Amino acid sequence: MILTAIVQTKAGTLVVDLPRDRIDLEMKIRSVGIERLSDQIHIIDDEEKSDISVKLFGESDIGRHLSLLFNENYTLFDVNKTMQFVANSVEDIRDDLEMNIIHDQYDTPAELVGDIERMTDEVGQYTETFYFPLVGNMEDDDDGEQYEVGNRYLRYYEYEIRELLQKEQDLDGTNMKDYFYDDDNAQKKMVSCQWDVVDRNNTLYGKVEFRLREPFTAEEKELVRSWCIGQAADGLGEGLEQRPIETEDGDLYVSMWNSGDDYFMYDEDEMNDYLAQQQGGVMTQ
Incomplete structure (x- = not known):
């Protein structure tokens, strides 16, 4: 628990510790008769301005x-x-992050999150990509049928x-690396795991980049590759598709x-070779 929110309405009062799972938060809100989602409840500690008042407080210096x-x-x-984002920040940056918070180095939540991401990237001196x-399917508005687009x-x-x-990965502030359970040593090397898209040689591909404290071994790399394929097959958290x-x-x-034979999960060198073959030896990034 970092912060506590006191949410008051005519129907009742909710005292909830944050952060918490987003679904659990919505259920807590509904438990006191509030028919709004958390993204519709503003931080207004004034009953005259809003029918739902919210007050934040923290017991620790960080929370305050x-x-x-x-x-x-x-x-x-x-x-x-x-x-x-604060709770899930990597241990390597915790001391600097806490000092920055206590000395009020951030004017907005966006600045805070941006600095967490910057410091995390600096910890990860190595990358594996x-x-x-990608496959795109369009759903026809008239009959609901889907057809593939190019x-x-x-x-x-x-x-x-x-x-x-990005929105899918930011839903609960947990980095995707935290869902890798296949090898402890490989997981300890991970600082972050980011799924993205990139245009290479005029084709849009999916991309997953790991920031690492030290490089994977050959065996760890193959375990991670297999995990990436599994995540892609599941739809990235079983929801993106x-x-x-x-x-x-x-x-x-x-x-x-x-499920086609042309599916692949290539590392950087393999991808460069593939693109060179596709372009007759000419490759661009």
Whole structure:
């Protein structure tokens, strides 16, 4: 627990510790008769301004300083998400992060989260990157049938696909590396795991990048590669493939896996060789 939120309505009062699982938070809110989601409840400690008042407080110095970052422009969802980033920060940066918080080095939650990401990247001096093909399916608004769209369409919606991936990974403030359980030594080397998309040689591919304290061994690398394939097949947390991207032509659904013989999960060198072959020896990044 980093912060405590006191949520008051005419129906009752909720005292909830943060951070917590987002589904659990929504259930807590509903338990006191509030028919709103956490992203609709603003941090307003004034009953005259809102029918739902929210007050934040922390018992520790860290909590007290963090509570100062939030005003009525932020919601309970924003608070919980930010606290998840703080709670899930890697041990390597904890001392510096706590000193920055206590000395009020951040003016906004976004600055705090951005600095956590920056410091985390600096810890990971090594990288391991895998690439894989994407499949896009469009759902017809009229009959609900899906049909596959080509790479040109995926490239057009690159920004929206990246935004969807980022949103999916930011839902609970837990980095994807924390879902890797296949090898303790490999997991300890991981600082972060980020899923993204990248345009290589005018084709949009999926990409997963690991920031590492030290490189994987050959055996660890193959275990991680297999895990990435499993995550891609499951739809990245078993949810991404069900998240639509709205387009003028209907809802676009993006899959990071397919059952065809042409599916791959290539490392950097393998991907460069593949692109060179595709382009007759000419490769661009």
